[in-house]
Amino acid sequence: MSRLLPPAALGLTLLLGGCATATPSAPITPGAQAPLLPSVLFPGGADSFTAWRCTPDQALVTAALPGQEAELRLWSAHGAWRLQPAVVASGARYEQGEVSFWNRGAEAIVETPRGRLECQAYVQRQALTREQRPGVMFLGRGNEPGWMASLAHDRPEVTLSLDYGTREQTLPYRVTTLDNGAGRVILASGRGDTPFELRIEAGACLDDMSGEPFPARVTLTVNGEQYRGCGQGIAP
Structure with missing residues (x-):
């Protein structure tokens, strides 16, 4: 079983079932603010995400604004793309450059420079x-074993x-990295005695147990162990 921190080596104790007390984190610089994350990690005002299963084999995730x-x-x-509505005889069509998404109900046709996809909606x-x-502006999570990473909305702090x-x-x-264009963020521990890395990348991500759709892939590395999962930005 992996450990979040190496207590024996560092002389630290984690919160285990409420029976122990963790060494307090180093204080955050007064006035330090949480970074503005790339907008493609958020639903952008949409109230739901939809997962699409496509042929050739590929998964897509969409969020339609009202x-x-x-x-x-x-x-x-x-x-990730932000497609604008286009005129179409039936259904709904959206375009951005060479990328288009045309859906009628639970079916969609997606065209990109990589080719054409025929898709079926299957999870929302x-x-x-x-x-x-x-108080959370981004939540990442994964399974087996279950884990979560919650970024505070008002300060550079993660639980x-x-x-x-x-x-x-x-x-x-x-x-350590904040690329708005690519929708990529890499965070590292602010404490030398408790190293970790959290990588967030915009892209279709489906929960490997439920199949639920998310707009970001998340990788947490702690003590050489990697935890992979999905995540979503949470707007105020």
């Missing part, structure tokens, strides 16, 4: 809200929870 003139957000394994998930996750929540700690972080 209103006939609103954009459609599209995520694939290759990145309500977008996470700040009401459900107070890491491993092994189905039996071990948890809140730590400061620093930003």
